[in-house]
Amino acid sequence: MSKIIETLKKYHWDTPVIIAVSGGIDSVVLLDALYQSHPQQTIVIAHVNYHLRAESDGDAAFVAQLAEKYQAQLVIKDFHNQASSGIEGRARDFRYKFFEELAQQYHSQTVLVAHHADDQVETILLNLIRGGQLNQLTGMSAVRDKVLRPFLNYYRQDLFDYAQEHHLSWREDETNFDPSYTARNAIRQNILPALSALNSGAKRHILDFANQIARQEQLMNQQIQLFLPQLEEDWTKVPEDWLNPTLKRWLTDKGFYRVKNQQLIAIDHLLKNRQKPSGYIDLGGDWQFHKIYQKICLKKKAKKPKKPQENLSVMLELNQWNFLTDKPLCWSNQQPEGYEHVIKLPGLPGVNHLFLRPFRSADRLVIKGGSKAVRRVLIDAKIPLENRHHALVLTANDNKILGLRLPNGKWQMSQDSSAQANQDSTWLVW
Numbered sequence: 001m002s003k004i005i006e007t008l009k010k011y012h013w014d015t016p017v018i019i020a021v022s023g024g025i026d027s028v029v030l031l032d033a034l035y036q037s038h039p040q041q042t043i044v045i046a047h048v049n050y051h052l053r054a055e056s057d058g059d060a061a062f063v064a065q066l067a068e069k070y071q072a073q074l075v076i077k078d079f080h081n082q083a084s085s086g087i088e089g090r091a092r093d094f095r096y097k098f099f100e101e102l103a104q105q106y107h108s109q110t111v112l113v114a115h116h117a118d119d120q121v122e123t124i125l126l127n128l129i130r131g132g133q134l135n136q137l138t139g140m141s142a143v144r145d146k147v148l149r150p151f152l153n154y155y156r157q158d159l160f161d162y163a164q165e166h167h168l169s170w171r172e173d174e175t176n177f178d179p180s181y182t183a184r185n186a187i188r189q190n191i192l193p194a195l196s197a198l199n200s201g202a203k204r205h206i207l208d209f210a211n212q213i214a215r216q217e218q219l220m221n222q223q224i225q226l227f228l229p230q231l232e233e234d235w236t237k238v239p240e241d242w243l244n245p246t247l248k249r250w251l252t253d254k255g256f257y258r259v260k261n262q263q264l265i266a267i268d269h270l271l272k273n274r275q276k277p278s279g280y281i282d283l284g285g286d287w288q289f290h291k292i293y294q295k296i297c298l299k300k301k302a303k304k305p306k307k308p309q310e311n312l313s314v315m316l317e318l319n320q321w322n323f324l325t326d327k328p329l330c331w332s333n334q335q336p337e338g339y340e341h342v343i344k345l346p347g348l349p350g351v352n353h354l355f356l357r358p359f360r361s362a363d364r365l366v367i368k369g370g371s372k373a374v375r376r377v378l379i380d381a382k383i384p385l386e387n388r389h390h391a392l393v394l395t396a397n398d399n400k401i402l403g404l405r406l407p408n409g410k411w412q413m414s415q416d417s418s419a420q421a422n423q424d425s426t427w428l429v430w
């Protein structure tokens with residue numbers, strides 16, 4: 001019995017099985033071998049008529065004949081291309097979406113496609129020259145969701161031999177032979193033959209490398225799984241060499257499959273930059289990667305925050321409640337009782353009003369033995385960059401800063417030793 005049939009016999013599928021048949025030699029061989037190896041299996045043939053070549057309708061008619069020959073059900077879906085570029089990708093997406101719909105409709109867990117070892121080598125080389133992530137060099141997976149590729153260990157020649165031996169006929173796609181048509185064709189027609197002339201084992205060696213990479217990836221993944229919880233809890237706990245691969249996995253787990261190398265490098269720089277305890281990197285779309293001290297997270301790009309007008313200050317009048325902050329705030333000269341939060345202010349003789357306004361870059365708080373820039377206070381209090389503009393300073397007149405209200409609602413007061421708390425004391429309450 002043919003090795004190919006033996007290979008298929010090893011699979012046990014629930015019925016029905018969906019098989020993607022283009023009418024080309026690969027899928028014709030797969031269909032025949034499926035039929036021979038699983039004679040009791042209910043087979044559903046899925047075919048997409050792309051209407052891209054003059055022969056497209058002929059292909060569909062040929063596939064209909066195959067359905068009769070193998071007593072299979074047949075579903076043909078028409079693809080009407082409206083775009084002028086990116087047809088290949090669009091056609092592929094359309095095809096896999098169609099397969100998934102069919103699988104649901106027929107309650108099937110299995111969609112067979114006939115990619116073989118030569119397709120795999122071409123895919124690996126294509127990915128290699130396009131650039132991207134190392135794991136793309138492992139090529140197509142033998143199983144992904146419901147899609148199964150049982151021929152990845154067989155070369156085109158093996159399928160050709162099978163077709164000859166079993167007197168099969170198939171449709172030829174002339175565009176497959178035109179190297180100017182796609183990069184894949186150029187690899188198939190020119191580059192792989194040239195590589196094989198240099199070393200007859202070239203294709204096998206490329207596949208071997210891909211398998212080794214896949215195994216390394218597996219090992220890396222096992223280790224990365226252990227680091228993922230640490231990354232979320234406190235990224236500085238992840239050993240430096242593992243940070244980048246763990247981040248990559250974290251991003252893909254969150255649905256970011258197409259993060260570019262440049263972006264990963266930028267993220268790496270941001271994390272290691274001690275001068276910048278918080279910051280972000282654009283990931284494309286509306287998303288950003290954020291570092292906030294030891295935490296990392298993904299955030300939707302904030303709509304440009306309205307920068308508070310720096311000169312906008314709110315006057316606090318004695319014993320009047322003010323609603324500028326999330327909890328109403330009052331400056332009072334009456335001994336406060338029963339308030340959750342009270343701050344005692346030094347006597348301010350002759351002062352009838354206080355002001356609350358967004359901080360300015362030159363603002364400084366008085367501390368023991370000197371002063372400290374409000375900007376620095378915010379950094380030391382680990383207020384993320386994007387929240388800092390919510391900080392408010394309390395002033396008696398424009399220059400004398402009594403205190404700072406942090407965006408997290410906490411206060412830091414100036415420690416002005418010249419100002420005595422006395423019977424003229426006032427209080428801030430909220």
Ligand SMILES: Nc1ncnc2c1ncn2[C@@H]1O[C@H](COP(=O)(O)OP(=O)(O)OP(=O)(O)O)[C@@H](O)[C@H]1O
Binds near residue numbers: 020026027112
């Ligand atoms: N028109 C089609 N209708 C149904 N199945 C198809 C069609 N074209 C291709 N397939 C399935 O996809 C397999 C791969 O086909 P082919 O190598 O032509 O596609 P490709 O465009 O290189 O594929 P991919 O984009 O999936 O790598 C075929 O063996 C077949 O199982």
